[in-house]
Amino acid sequence: MIGFEYPAHPHQRRHGPAGYKDYGSFRDWLRDEFMFRCVYCLHREQWYSRSGTFHIDHFVPVSADPQGALQYTNLLYACTTCNEAKADILGLPDPCSVPFQECIEIEAAGRATAKNVVGQRLCDVLRLNSAANLAFRSRMIRILEALLRSGEVALYQELMGFPAELPDLRTKRIPRNDKPEGAAKCYFALRERGELPATY
Ligand SMILES: [Zn+2]
Secondary structure (H helix, E strand, C coil), X not given: CCCCCCCCCCCCCXXXXXXXXXXXXXXXXXXXXXXXXXXXXXXXXXXXXXXXXXXXXXXXXCCCCHHHHHCHHHEEEEEHHHHHHHCCCXXXXXXXXXXXXXXXXXXXXCCEEECCHHHHHHHHHHCCCCHHHHHHHHHHHHHHHHHHHHCCHHHHHHHHCCCCXXXXXXXXXXXXXXXXXXXXXXXXXXXXXXXXXXXX
16 A cells, blocks of 8 residues: 555665664664664654654563664664554564565555464554554555645655655764675665655
């Protein structure tokens, strides 16, 4: 469904920052890594006006594995609603190993439909069909469709494109980077080279 297409393939991490002493320092890496949207519900930074709407999610909660607190491969980018619903619950699929498109689908009316047991777990734990989530999703779909119908390309691109404020990961000072080649392909660098797609 427009605006809510789950990835067809498991996410392959492009960045590998390491050695930070606090997990907040990974934020810009994760924003770029996961395209400025929640890995679970696909809500985008561009759809919100305030900072702080997105959290850093510990895929395996720190309560279950304190070692993973500062491990980049254990960190995901998620909206506050999903992050708070997930809390310390274990057993959700990892978007870096499971293609979410095979598990879950958003229907035209905004409802999240599970395609298998893994998708059902996502729906249940994250309450993807709560009244608030359904209302928001349905409204976004109707807005995006109306913009396309009426040819309001600029506003459509604003909602479905990248945020204006992109982090330039090439300039980040980090203790260690296990994938140094990734920063050259950050979205800031793509925009500089004129290679940033208008929408995604
Ligand atoms: Zn979310």
